[in-house]
Amino acid sequence: MDGIITIVISLLVSLALYLGFVIVLRSEKGCDVIGNNLILQPNAICVWRVFIGISGTLLYFLAGQHFWGILLFTISAFLDGVDGLVARKCDLVTPLGEEIDPLCDKATYLPPMFFFAYEGYLDLTVIWLLFISEICGQFLIRYIIKRFTNFSVQANNFGKIKTVLCFVLIIYCALLHDALELPDFTAQILYVCVILSVASSAFKIIGNRFYADILSILNLFCGIAGLILVCEGRYVLASIAILTGQIFDLFDGRMAEKHGGTKIGPWLDDIADLVSFGMCPGFLIIMHGNLKLPALIFGAAYFLAVGFRLWRFLIHDKHDETIPPDSFNGLPSPAGAMGALGACLFWQNLWVSWAVIIITSSLLVSHIRFVHFGRVILRRIPRPLMVIFGFIIVFLIAYLVKARNPETLGALLLFSFLLYVLTSNSKVISKII
Helix, strand or coil, rough: HHHHHHHHHCCCCCCCCHHHHHHCCCCCHHHHHHHHHHHHCCCHHHHHHHHHHHHHHHHHHHCCCHHHHHHHHHHHHHHHHHHHHHHHHCCCCHHHHHHHHHHHHHHHHHHHHHHHCCCCCCCCCHHHHHHHHHHHHHHHHHHHHHHHHHCCCCHHHHHHHHHHHHHHHHHHHHHHHHHCCCCCCCHHHHHHHHHHHHHHHHHCCHHHHHHHHHHHHHHHHHHHHHHHHHHHHHHHHHHHHHHHHHHHHHHHHHHHHHHCCCCCCCHHHHHHHHHHHHHHHHHHHHHHHHCHHHHHHHHHHHHHHHHHHHEEEEEEEEHHCCCCCCEEEEECCHHHHHHHHHHHHHHHHHHHHHHHHHHHHHHCCCCCCEEEEHHHHHHHHCHHHHHHHHHHHHHHHHHHHHHHHHHHHHHHHHHHHHHHHCCCCCHHHHHHH
């Protein structure tokens, strides 16, 4: 229990530190004070957080000072968001900062991962794989290939998510180290970190205009995997495959806008969405209803609603200037998939789950305006809060993968679906903002 208290205190202290910078940087005077202070320059903060993180690691493992070790490491992780915040607010973004920021990340989270590996909490072989992947991504890609090509070497979303997961994994290992009776999901999280590290490096040497198509293809593969898992009756794993596809879908549109795309990009995106968020949930609805006639009707109705929703967006809504930017006409298909999957997993009463599916289908074909989660909501969440949410989400997903509890996953999906529906209406968002 002491470990949980230590981590909660560390998170609160680190969050208070971050919010302090946010408040100060809201005024021009605050920006001037921080911007003119050499020890508060973004590059200086980047170096400071490495020393703070390493100090916390040494205190934790060599001196046995778990409280101060966790506190210093957590502060170091939150300072990863502070240096970028100061750079943007004070207009201090520099090429040097873009070069050393990822290096400082690696120097912060790799040492404690090796310590935990040598203590038996992480697989040492996999840690070395992660280390090699990180070195290749940092030096081979960033410092060698970029000299001879025009490929992007900036941090991408795969690298950013990987960094958050590495910090989360270390905090989670600290909980296990405190002898708490928690399920051990470290192997699953570590494998995801390696995959994201490889993906981050691979995307740096691929032409920018192919980014969106690759993400759409990965989303499509998740949908196909989900269909196979539904056939095998493994509904929890099928739902997690669809959630993974939603992560890829979250960024493909942004990559297309930022780097351009190919002619088949929009169609490929819609095909992937139709399979992952329409066909797979619709098939699960049918299988959950034991292939009975009502299940066939409701499953087909949901699939057609998603198909109509995607067709309307591609043919009409995409060119409709009356729809506000970063808004959707009707419920987005990924959110619809969460509602349909959650209803099937949570309720054993078929008619209750079918009622939720009918409501979801109606929202899909409606003209209610919903804001884009990734471009509007996600951008307004501070990075430190993303670390906290990342810890909670990773813990829940890892638990669900291991326990494969359909009711728990269904409740989580329904809660997320309801939260999005209630808070993402464009009129509600405009009043809040």
